[in-house]
Amino acid sequence: MPEAADPFASVGYLAGAAVVTVVGLVGYALALAKRFAGARERNTVLRAQVGQSR
Amino acid sequence: MATIRQEMALPAAAAGRGSALTTILTAATVLLTVVSLGMIVFYAPMERVQGVVQRIYYFHVPMAWVAYLAFLVVLVASVMYLWKRDMKWDRVARASVEVGVVFTTMVLITGMLWGKPIWNTYWTWDARLTSTLVLWFIYVAYIMLRSYTPDVERGARLGAVLGIVGFIDVPIIHFSVTWWRTLHPAAVVAPTLERTTPNAPPQTVITLLVCLLTMTLVYATFMVYRTGLERLRDQNRELEQLAGR
Numbered sequence A: 001m002p003e004a005a006d007p008f009a010s011v012g013y014l015a016g017a018a019v020v021t022v023v024g025l026v027g028y029a030l031a032l033a034k035r036f037a038g039a040r041e042r043n044t045v046l047r048a049q050v051g052q053s054r
Numbered sequence B: 001m002a003t004i005r006q007e008m009a010l011p012a013a014a015a016g017r018g019s020a021l022t023t024i025l026t027a028a029t030v031l032l033t034v035v036s037l038g039m040i041v042f043y044a045p046m047e048r049v050q051g052v053v054q055r056i057y058y059f060h061v062p063m064a065w066v067a068y069l070a071f072l073v074v075l076v077a078s079v080m081y082l083w084k085r086d087m088k089w090d091r092v093a094r095a096s097v098e099v100g101v102v103f104t105t106m107v108l109i110t111g112m113l114w115g116k117p118i119w120n121t122y123w124t125w126d127a128r129l130t131s132t133l134v135l136w137f138i139y140v141a142y143i144m145l146r147s148y149t150p151d152v153e154r155g156a157r158l159g160a161v162l163g164i165v166g167f168i169d170v171p172i173i174h175f176s177v178t179w180w181r182t183l184h185p186a187a188v189v190a191p192t193l194e195r196t197t198p199n200a201p202p203q204t205v206i207t208l209l210v211c212l213l214t215m216t217l218v219y220a221t222f223m224v225y226r227t228g229l230e231r232l233r234d235q236n237r238e239l240e241q242l243a244g245r
Helices: A006-054 B001-008 B020-043 B052-084 B088-118 B127-148 B152-166 B169-179 B202-244
Strands: none
Touching: A006 B052, A006 B088, A006 B202, B020 B052, B020 B152, B020 B169, B020 B202, B052 B127, B052 B152, B052 B169, B088 B127, B088 B152, B088 B202, B127 B152, B127 B169
16 A cells, blocks of 8 residues: 555545546536536527428 | 526526425534534544544545445436436436545645655556546546536436446445455454454544545535536536427
């Protein structure tokens, strides 16, 4: 267990894993919100187009 | 126009107007995330051998659980799609695959960050690690298959078959630590063939259970929004056809 005995290294790995988790979850949530906004905008445009063509 | 509006009525989440249930789910997820972080830092006991780095366990294991859950949902939704041929099941499968891949990616990375100080290596071709990597490849292949298949019905059919066959890897991952000699440790809280009670202090078990609940809520919240996005995209495809006529 080479680095587990070193408290500073251990805290570094723990912090790294925490950052990966937070960035992963928050990043995915933000990306999802962005894709949602894009799809909704496209939906509004298409509805207007279909409405005009009728 | 009124008919189109009725046919294409958006779910609350897809329309961006969170329903009361969606709002409660999102708020509960945020609240429980804060509680979990507090418990990991202040309540969970320090592991005697590994020290502070063992706390990675409280997000690594729940994310692995959510990945299993996500691919189980894919399995069920795929079976339901092949049986009923209803696109709503395909939407659930598509959404759950993506969320599952996100969680599996984080399981692999946090596992590597835990492995380095404990095993002195980020990666080893151990049965548990290798089968988890294979799982990641299977469902990345699912996403690629769906992206490269322009025929929606055909893509849904092929995806459903891959979603069912791919799940075979989940029990292999779970039992890999008992079937083969691995560097990855066996479960300490979940019951095994040898014991029925947790092999860990009660604070560890309670913290883990709270973190499991939190990650499950995170998955549920993502699924509500991700399924809504798939529905919106399907509607856009139909509207494009109508507009092109």
